[in-house]
Amino acid sequence: MRIQTLTLISCLFLAACGDAPDTGTNSTSQDIASAQDTLIAPASRLARQAPKPNCPINGRFLERNTYYSASQGLFIAIAADSTTRDEKLGESHRRILVYNPVNCELISTTVLPVDRSADFPYLLATINYNNAAQQLAIHGATQLFLYDLEARHLAGPFQPQFSSKRYGVDAQSGSIQQLEMWESYLIGYAQDYGAFAFKLNGKGKPTPVFPIAEYQDEVESYSQAFLLPSDQGTQVLLPSYDRGDRTFRINPAFKRPILLKKQSPITAQNSRFLLLREAAGEERAIVIDLKEREKVELPSDVQRKDDEDVVDWMKALR
Numbered sequence: 001m002r003i004q005t006l007t008l009i010s011c012l013f014l015a016a017c018g019d020a021p022d023t024g025t026n027s028t029s030q031d032i033a034s035a036q037d038t039l040i041a042p043a044s045r046l047a048r049q050a051p052k053p054n055c056p057i058n059g060r061f062l063e064r065n066t067y068y069s070a071s072q073g074l075f076i077a078i079a080a081d082s083t084t085r086d087e088k089l090g091e092s093h094r095r096i097l098v099y100n101p102v103n104c105e106l107i108s109t110t111v112l113p114v115d116r117s118a119d120f121p122y123l124l125a126t127i128n129y130n131n132a133a134q135q136l137a138i139h140g141a142t143q144l145f146l147y148d149l150e151a152r153h154l155a156g157p158f159q160p161q162f163s164s165k166r167y168g169v170d171a172q173s174g175s176i177q178q179l180e181m182w183e184s185y186l187i188g189y190a191q192d193y194g195a196f197a198f199k200l201n202g203k204g205k206p207t208p209v210f211p212i213a214e215y216q217d218e219v220e221s222y223s224q225a226f227l228l229p230s231d232q233g234t235q236v237l238l239p240s241y242d243r244g245d246r247t248f249r250i251n252p253a254f255k256r257p258i259l260l261k262k263q264s265p266i267t268a269q270n271s272r273f274l275l276l277r278e279a280a281g282e283e284r285a286i287v288i289d290l291k292e293r294e295k296v297e298l299p300s301d302v303q304r305k306d307d308e309d310v311v312d313w314m315k316a317l318r
Helices: 033-039 307-315
Strands: 060-069 074-080 095-099 106-111 127-129 135-139 144-148 153-158 176-182 185-190 194-199 213-216 222-230 233-237 240-242 247-249 266-268 273-277 285-289 294-296
Touching: 135 176, 176 247, 194 222, 266 307, 273 307, 285 307
Parallel strands: 127 176
Antiparallel strands: 060 074, 074 095, 095 106, 135 144, 144 153, 176 185, 185 194, 213 222, 222 233, 240 247, 266 273, 273 285, 285 294
């Protein structure tokens, strides 16, 4: 993915441009430039990151595993060296190296624990936009860490959290396929378990954000709707992951955040359809199709019906 200066909370409002993310060529997230109005800053603001310092890195590293924070004056890499090498499995990419980009002095180094297997590398989150949070997200096979760029402190490990019990299909179940930091939110996907989200609270421990609704289809694939509020309104995200081409999509339901009425979630068709309401004016009904991960276009008369009538209308949908 050609990463751009963006922020998940700018689903909700645009923030000032900060350190741009750097993911290299191994990123698996789709290019979401078409969603600029809902998720990211204009393209003219996207190439402001200063060139990465040419510091020699102690050990071998994956191209996507370097990050430069001009604002904090840090250059960070995850590397494999002789001290992390496994006798049977070889390279183990789990040493975090933090450099001063001015003189390339090594400030600190930390070795992360083996996660499932020594040959499973730790990776920087595919998107690391943190203009406000100033955190760097890192994940292994099943767990994640947060590096505080201001305090220069590593917190974790943390495991993805889900709203219901998950059962593995095979040895790869639960493996984190994608992790993205969008300002003060973390969004990711774990194989066979579905999407997960965290809210960063500035205290070194992220708080799980559970979906307002969850749908499980015939092949036991999970579809979820996450509500992310801000001062500008609320955005609904309907994340998906295509295992065929390894693309992760956040799928915002609205072009821009809207004001939603506070109410308990109302669902139909085994939670496939979710009913929400606007908070202003006529409090028009909004129906979300979790299976298709999109907002349903309602007839104008249905938008104005009461909840029971809208639910009856939802039950007739296929």
